[in-house]
Amino acid sequence: MTRRRFPKRGAGIGSIRFVKYFVKSDDAESCWPWTGDLDSEGHGLFRVAKKRVRAHDYAFSHFSGQKKKHGAVVTHRCGNRACVRPDHLETVPKPPKPPKGPDGRRRPRVLTLDQSDRRLQMAALYQEGATLEEIGREFGGISRERVRQLLATIGLDRSNKPDPIAIVQASRQARSASHCARIAGHNTSVVVRCLRELGMFQEANDIWDENMRQYRAEKTESRVAKLVNAYTAFANLIGRVPTSRDLNEHPDSPFSQMHVQAAMGGLQKLQLAAGMPRTLSGSRPAKWPQDPSS
Secondary structure (H helix, E strand, O other): OOOOOOOOOOHHHHHHHHHHHEOOOOOOOOOOEEOOOEOOOOOEEEEEOOEEEEHHHHHHHHHHOOOOOOOEEEEEOOOOOOEOOHHHEEEEEOOOOOOEOOOOOEOOOOOOHHHHHHHHHHHHHHHOOOOHHHHHHHOOOOOHHHHHHHHHOOOOOOOOOOOHHHHHHHHHHOOOHHHHHHHHOOOHHHHHHHHHHOOOHHHHHHHHHHHHHHHHHHHHHHHHHHHHHHHHHHHHHHOEOOOHHHHHHOOOOOOOHHHHHHHHOOHHHHHHHHOOOOOOOOOOOOEOOOOOOO
16 A cells, blocks of 8 residues: 655745735835735734745845844845735844843844834834834834834833732722723722732732623623614514514524523513513414503
8 A cells, every 4th residue: 555645845835835925016116015924013924834934035035135143134225024025134243242242132233224213103102102013013013012022222111011019009909800890090900919929819809800800791782782672673573572483483582592591591581671561382472562542
């Protein structure tokens, strides 16, 4: 018995897939933007042999037929990090690591002029009221977290770190979990995590349990409201109070009787919530809307 051999994933298959993810232009000066995934810095990402590589690195080796040398990096002459056009790519020596200080830590590199201008432009948009997502889209589609990190390097940070003292005081003064979160200025998850880090496990568990009860109650109320609205609209459509047979057999029925049973415990409870007369088994369905003179 001969064993069937399947083709392996290689450079040929990767090349066929690679050309599907960028827009090729006939203009000699235009970029070829990458339409696939982007990393936090705006570079394209491409999967080859179960590994994710940067798209411009793969484009350089694919179109030029040579691998980048050790200690070199592929950069963009056009300044567009999502560009994969081979004419716009070049290899430059990798910048050396900064020397270690007396404490054994490396000092951050000095920003180049382009990097400084880029972060100052982000800061200007941030001070004008732009959101982190809007700033990321403006600078090549970088992620919200990467924008926050870049703003933090120049003293602009939107991270609102919790104050443990304020959270403890809020947990003692609050009447409910939502009230505690409003007083502390954070969501319930941040409040619970901070209390657990302080060793106040009982208070954290009480707030979390109450928050989950509120969440389940709101979710149940929302589900019941949707059922009542759909049931009322169905009653107006057919001109009578829908029975279980109508729900199961009518082509315009929004849901089945088993769905009502699972959500509310029975059809009569749904009719009571909708303000309709209850239809007993075997009885004649009442008209809807009801005639005031009857």
